[in-house]
Amino acid sequence: MTNPARSPRIAVSGAGPGGLTCARVLQLHGFDVTVLELDASPDARPQGGTLDLHEGDGQVALKAAGLLDRFLELARPEGQEWRTLDAYSARRLDVRVPAEGATERPEIDRGTLRAMLLESLAPGTVCWGKGVASAQPLDGAGCRVAFRDGSSEEFDLVVGADGAWSRVRAAVSEAVPAYTGVTFVSTGFEDADVRHRALAELVGPGTMMARADGKGLCVQRNSGGYLDCAAMLRVPEQWRRDGFEDQEGVRAELLELYGDWHEDLRHVLRAGERPLLRRPLYALPVPHEWRHVPGVTLLGDAAHLMPPLGVGANLAMLDGAELALAVATAATVDEGVRAYESVMLPRSAKYARDCEEGLKTFLPEAEAIA
Ligand SMILES: Cc1cc2nc3c(=O)[nH]c(=O)nc-3n(C[C@H](O)[C@H](O)[C@H](O)COP(=O)(O)OP(=O)(O)OC[C@H]3O[C@@H](n4cnc5c(N)ncnc54)[C@H](O)[C@@H]3O)c2cc1C
Known part of the structure; x- marks a missing residue:
């Protein structure tokens, strides 16, 4: 039930x-909250791979959301096993097997996680097909959102959780993501234990x-x-930018x-x-900081878009939970947002630096493929 004493409109x-x-x-x-989502429906597009949610961040957020037990029911603890193979011999160089009952970082399919979070919200919370075009802070009193469909609406607080190419970001910062030097090419195998057993056993x-x-x-x-x-390839940003529809050519x-x-x-x-899907990786400058802007x-x-070294979703969820808790416990929404930013910005800068370095260690710049 919405507490009438807490009436700010939050998007x-x-x-x-x-x-x-x-x-x-x-x-x-x-709190009253509306989620504005560009996708036309929950299943407008596949959510992609798997995420490991860590005890120190993603699971802390799930606990605040009252969903930790449900997550542990749905997650795959055995997915914590990690094998490093030699590229030339496919020999195992290192195998990290989780201890019996360990829940430090169980895996969950992204689609399952999203469905769990969606089910936990009051009906009608998410406005599907409501893409944000821009956010315009209003002189010290909220923020106006312009939608892609030409309409607009004002809120007391707008939270930009719209990912790498956020349309809200410009309200606080001029930063734009830059190419990291690494491109992923993704693919996948269905029913691998039956149809690709050798690979399934290797993995x-x-x-x-x-x-x-x-x-x-x-x-x-x-x-x-x-x-x-x-x-994963250290290649120029333009690598195979055109002609990816020639799948056999890319494969070759x-x-x-x-x-x-x-x-x-x-x-x-x-x-x-x-x-085969081409996925160049981008990251925001480190540190990415901004001067507090009321209303957004x-x-x-x-x-804090950073190279995907296994922390992005965990931090996003921790940010989300901490922002909500800060707003809930502060005297005003604005004080809550300030408190959140004072913790989130330095924390994310540290992780972003680590991920930047981690990517360079994994695929050194000196080994770039021309
Ligand atoms: C290959 C790869 C592997 C990864 N592996 C991991 C991992 O193992 N562990 C981990 O923690 N992280 C991982 N990450 C990072 C993780 O995916 C992201 O950090 C995480 O999804 C960020 O969550 P988010 O909620 O901030 O944004 P997103 O997950 O990007 O969600 C943004 C949402 O906003 C919507 N949206 C976009 N534009 C608009 C708009 N204009 N208006 C309204 N809605 C909009 C999108 O449709 C989407 O639903 C990986 C990333 C990649 C690329």
Whole structure:
């Protein structure tokens, strides 16, 4: 039930893990909140791979959202296993098997996580197909949102949780994401335990990773025997920008680039069943900071897009929960937002720096493929 004493109108732009967690915790504390989402419906597009949610951040957010037990029922603790393979021999260099009952970082399919968060919200909270075009702070009193459909609406607080290419970000900062030097090419295998047994056994119950010479390969088991795969390449931003519809041409180029890798690993590139998808990685400058603007703030990738080294969704959810809790406990919404930003900005800068360095260690710039 909404507490009438708490009447600020709050809009969250984006129904990703960060925005939905924020909305859920706000509702638990009696606030009115609307989530504005660009996608036309919950299943307008597949949500993609798997996420490990950590005890120190993602799970802290789920606890604040009252969803930790449900998450642990849905998650795959066995997915915490991590194998590092030698690129040329496919020999196991390192295998990290989780201890019995360990829940430090269980995996969950993104789609399952999103469905769990959506189910936890009051009916009608998410306005599907309501893409935000821009956010305009109003002189010390809220923020006007302009929508892609030409309409507009005013709110006391607008939370930009609209991801890498946030349309709210410009209200607080001029920063734009820059190419990291790394592009992923993704594909996947359905029902791998039956149809691609050798690969499924190589990968095991969790994540398999290999790297050599400016290239990497990551395969992650999702639920239902699906294997989510990414070739990782340190290549120029323009690499294969045009002509990706020539899938066989891309496949041939990848097989050539990975020519000296072991055949069992090249199988991913040769036989990947899902269309090969080009995914250049972008990141915001580090640190990305802004001077507080009343009526608007950011969380998750909108605030601190960083290379995907396994923390982005965790931080987005932690941001969402902490922002909601700060607003719920402060004397005013604005004081709550200031308190949140004073913790979130330095924390995310530290993680962003680590991820920037981590990406350079994993795929050194000196090994860039021309
Ligand atoms: C290949 C890859 C692997 C990754 N692996 C991991 C991992 O293992 N662990 C981890 O923690 N993180 C991982 N990440 C990072 C993680 O995906 C992101 O950090 C996380 O999804 C950010 O959550 P978010 O809620 O801020 O934004 P998003 O998840 O990007 O959600 C944004 C939402 O806003 C909507 N939207 C966009 N524009 C608008 C608009 N104009 N108006 C309204 N709505 C809009 C989108 O449709 C979307 O629903 C990975 C990222 C990549 C690319």
